[in-house]
Amino acid sequence: MKKGILLSALAALALAMFAPLGAVAEGQKEVTLTYVLQNTTKTTAVEAIFAAYKAKTGVSVEIQALPAGEEYGRLMQTRFATNDYPDLFEMDPGTKQYIKFRADETLYDWTSDPVIKRIAASTVDFQTLDGKIYGIPWGSTGSMGVYYNKAVFKAIGKTPPAKWGDLVGIAKAAKAVGYIPLYEGVKTGWPLQVFSLAGWTSFVDPAIGDAGVRKLEKNELRLNAIPALSDVLKRQYDIMKAGYVQDNALSGTYEEQQELFGQGKIAMSLQIPGFLSALEQKFGKQFVIDNVGWFPMPSDTDTGIATLTPAGQILVPRLGKNVEAAVDLVRFMTEKANVDILYQNMPGIPVYLEASASLYPAQEEVLKYVKANKAKINVQNRLSSSFTDYPKILQALFIDGNVQAAVDLLDENYRKTGKARALPGF
Amino acid sequence: MTMERRQNYPYWFLLPAFAVFALLYLTPTLTGLYYSFTDWNINKKTIDFVGLENFRSLFSDRKMVAALWHTLIYAFAVTVIRNSVGLGMALVLNVKMRFRNLFRTVFFLPYMISPLIIGYLFTAIYHPANGLLNMGLKGAGLGVFAVDWLNDPRFALFSAIMVDVWRTSGFAMVIYLAGLQMIPGELYESASLDGARFTQTFRHIMFPLIAPSLTINLVLSLIGTMKVFVMILVLTNGGPGYTTEVINTYIMTEFSLGLYGLGTAANLVLTALIVLLGFPVLILLRKREVAL
Numbered sequence: 001m002k003k004g005i006l007l008s009a010l011a012a013l014a015l016a017m018f019a020p021l022g023a024v025a026e027g028q029k030e031v032t033l034t035y036v037l038q039n040t041t042k043t044t045a046v047e048a049i050f051a052a053y054k055a056k057t058g059v060s061v062e063i064q065a066l067p068a069g070e071e072y073g074r075l076m077q078t079r080f081a082t083n084d085y086p087d088l089f090e091m092d093p094g095t096k097q098y099i100k101f102r103a104d105e106t107l108y109d110w111t112s113d114p115v116i117k118r119i120a121a122s123t124v125d126f127q128t129l130d131g132k133i134y135g136i137p138w139g140s141t142g143s144m145g146v147y148y149n150k151a152v153f154k155a156i157g158k159t160p161p162a163k164w165g166d167l168v169g170i171a172k173a174a175k176a177v178g179y180i181p182l183y184e185g186v187k188t189g190w191p192l193q194v195f196s197l198a199g200w201t202s203f204v205d206p207a208i209g210d211a212g213v214r215k216l217e218k219n220e221l222r223l224n225a226i227p228a229l230s231d232v233l234k235r236q237y238d239i240m241k242a243g244y245v246q247d248n249a250l251s252g253t254y255e256e257q258q259e260l261f262g263q264g265k266i267a268m269s270l271q272i273p274g275f276l277s278a279l280e281q282k283f284g285k286q287f288v289i290d291n292v293g294w295f296p297m298p299s300d301t302d303t304g305i306a307t308l309t310p311a312g313q314i315l316v317p318r319l320g321k322n323v324e325a326a327v328d329l330v331r332f333m334t335e336k337a338n339v340d341i342l343y344q345n346m347p348g349i350p351v352y353l354e355a356s357a358s359l360y361p362a363q364e365e366v367l368k369y370v371k372a373n374k375a376k377i378n379v380q381n382r383l384s385s386s387f388t389d390y391p392k393i394l395q396a397l398f399i400d401g402n403v404q405a406a407v408d409l410l411d412e413n414y415r416k417t418g419k420a421r422a423l424p425g426f
Numbered sequence: 427m428t429m430e431r432r433q434n435y436p437y438w439f440l441l442p443a444f445a446v447f448a449l450l451y452l453t454p455t456l457t458g459l460y461y462s463f464t465d466w467n468i469n470k471k472t473i474d475f476v477g478l479e480n481f482r483s484l485f486s487d488r489k490m491v492a493a494l495w496h497t498l499i500y501a502f503a504v505t506v507i508r509n510s511v512g513l514g515m516a517l518v519l520n521v522k523m524r525f526r527n528l529f530r531t532v533f534f535l536p537y538m539i540s541p542l543i544i545g546y547l548f549t550a551i552y553h554p555a556n557g558l559l560n561m562g563l564k565g566a567g568l569g570v571f572a573v574d575w576l577n578d579p580r581f582a583l584f585s586a587i588m589v590d591v592w593r594t595s596g597f598a599m600v601i602y603l604a605g606l607q608m609i610p611g612e613l614y615e616s617a618s619l620d621g622a623r624f625t626q627t628f629r630h631i632m633f634p635l636i637a638p639s640l641t642i643n644l645v646l647s648l649i650g651t652m653k654v655f656v657m658i659l660v661l662t663n664g665g666p667g668y669t670t671e672v673i674n675t676y677i678m679t680e681f682s683l684g685l686y687g688l689g690t691a692a693n694l695v696l697t698a699l700i701v702l703l704g705f706p707v708l709i710l711l712r713k714r715e716v717a718l
Contacts, residue, residue, distance in 0.1 A: 099469070
């Protein structure tokens, strides 16, 4: 009897010991994917999509938000250099990212994947380098340029400018009655890029043409040898010197810009498309619909050329731990129901053929320029090298007003980065 | 009578310590030295020897020259101000008074806090509109002195220097206090009997006899401030423009661009600079100690 009790107790003990081990063994089969994005990205859409994915497959997706801006790219490159691959991550647009991450060695090749058939042809073109596609577009096409407060414009009796001189006139009129005429800010507190990048399409592109950009790409044209670029920077400096930008011109932040714009204290904001969804979060959709307008940087003779910002992209490291699961997730994310969730949360010009999307009035304006063939992709996304340290170069310009020094440093950094990336011609 | 024999330990006892030293110090130092002469780059598959090319590139880069200059200004200013303030506080707190130990603790406390946290704190304190400093100045009717401390190129480096002084003066104070307390009381008594004023006592007794404390403080301060990084990164990130760029923020930029060879070369320049400045200062101050 005693022996029986002892054996039963031992059996129970053994079961108790091995049961958790069994559970662990089961648990080891579970996959949790890591999805990395910039900490300024609104995550409502991906959270909803990942919840749906978990319900369908049982696979969880953990979102990792890293510091935004140039720092983000550097962090991701460092992770690649140390073989610390996330399962999938969002990245800035453009095939230059393929070069940065040595795509042929490290990234999953989507070229013949069925997902590509869901994407608009122009976007497929944009995502292709040497016949290969390593990034799946994620987001919408938008525009960097001048976002204006319609109520303020009404109060000062102005309409969007027909040419550069009108823009200066609006700034003057706004300042005269106590508004901040122009505000430029980014999350990290170092503004100033949008003016010259939006100005590039209206002033520099017409001067050098596509051939000029191709020369820049091959390092056959120097940035400091483009008078139109120096002219844009001089205009930016002159606008600042005239007192038409916010007082804290060297420290304006994205947060303050949104707040003051929403409070109706700013006439015009130089910004990227994410400004609209950020304003919607703070002041509601109706505010964005009723109060926010958009126009490109006007040229000396007309309303100018829109500067398009392509959709970002998702990259999957093929050396990651869960490549198959990550690829499956991307396929799921690009299904119609899920891209619809994306565009509901981030209205914009869609890059997926089947997607339904509603646009803000400001985005409708951008679309008019696209349809009229008066739009160009941001030059930074057309070049494989980068305008490295651009915000600091522009701050230095604001400090000393030395346009020549600014374009010289810009050129120096551009060529240095091209050389570092081992680009042909550099 | 027995003679004591001096027994030396066998040399192989050194091996474990040397192995750790070689692994954790010598190896990274020597490989770093080698890589500073290569084109090591995140985007390149091979690492090739390029001789002095990295150094040529560094010294022809205006940003590096500016960073070098700012590092020297920062190191010199922090060293001088920190030691003046630290010595002043030590002199005051060396006198018997109420709450003396409490004051000593309070002044030393900032040194215990991470520079990162202090940097973030001062980012808020220096805020042009809502910062404690400008609000205080305005409240005291000194609004004319309320400037944009971290974003005005005229004040940004100075503002960062003052934060470092605030953080580390307490540490200098503790070392000076230790030096002051080593001075025999008889010297003060005889000086007092001779009718010496405080300035004379300080000049002829205190200052000469705290020479070792001065050496330690100056050398540690010089070496530490030449390596400034976190404080600048958090407060200004080298901006506005390049007005507060220091060598370590420059190195960070090069590394984050994937230019590891160039970044390592810049690091070697910083090391050489520290050695070139640190050793003469150390030798000079040591000689002064001996002479006294």
